[in-house]
Amino acid sequence: MSIGTVASRYAKSLIELAQEKKVVEEVYQDMVLFKSVATQNRGVMLALSSPVIRHEKKLGILKAIFQDKVNPVSYTIFTIITKKNREAILESIADEFVKQYNLLKGxxxxxxxxxxxxxxxxxxxxxxxxxxxxxxxxxxxxxxxxxxxxxxxxxxxxxxxxxxxxxxxxxxxxxxxx
Incomplete structure (x- = not known):
């Protein structure tokens, strides 16, 4: 399955969860923050996509950077994606989330x-x-x-x-x- 398809599915699930919890705006801001960090610090994305670095370390990186700065719903999706060994597509998920948010908001x-x-x-x-x-x-x-x-x-x-x-x-x- 292509990265775009997988990212789109995760983003759709995330936006549905955010709507259910009534935190769509906060999660949107979190995804924009994630995209900004990924763009400004390519080292983070290289570490997250590296097959050599263990998943616990990757979760530690995400925790150190985002746990206190993002909504618990956003942090939970980071945790789930890390446990599913899909950290490399986090940036694609954030991009897809922003697209779906824009579609939702017209x-x-x-x-x-x-x-x-x-x-x-x-x-x-x-x-x-x-x-x-x-x-x-x-x-x-x-x-x-x-x-x-x-x-x-x-x-x-x-x-x-x-x-x-x-x-x-x-x-x-x-x-x-x-």
Whole structure:
């Protein structure tokens, strides 16, 4: 079974448990914290995914870092996953949990890449565009790539709208070569 499937199942179970215990927001914050720690300290994830390190040590690492900082429901899932020898997929579970949380709350993440930083009016236009496409509340991530020359690239889930000048110039170049 693929890591994504297993992570999705654990995340679904966790979100259902969090809903039952009425701690969805706290568990969401815990998963964001876990993702942040995993991103900022790759050593933690290397230790958790190492087949050489014993599971008791891995649980000790998780306990030292998270036991006093997270909700008991979140810490319990860390313990269960460690006992099932699946510590290596904790980051994937946290990612899946965030996705399912966003789906539950009606939040759609979108990434817009432009050649210059967005002002408030453009930000509002992109939010409205994504809202119209998905019917969900928009969480917009902004990136700046000066190589685009002008225009934008908007990515929503698996859809991408490339309205960049760089892309148009490349298309024109291909047409002229044919």
């Amino acid at each position: 939040i759609q993440k979108a990434v817009v890449t432009t050649s210059i930083p967005l002002d408030a009016a453009l930000r509002a236009q992109f939010n409205a565009m994504v809202n119209k496409m998905t019917g969900m509340t928009v969480e917009l991530e902004e990136k700046v790539d000066e190589k685009l020359i002008g225009g934008y690239i908007l990515r929503v889930q698996d859809q991408q709208i490339d309205a960049s000048l760089k892309s148009r110039l490349n298309n024109l170049k291909l047409e002229l070569l044919n």
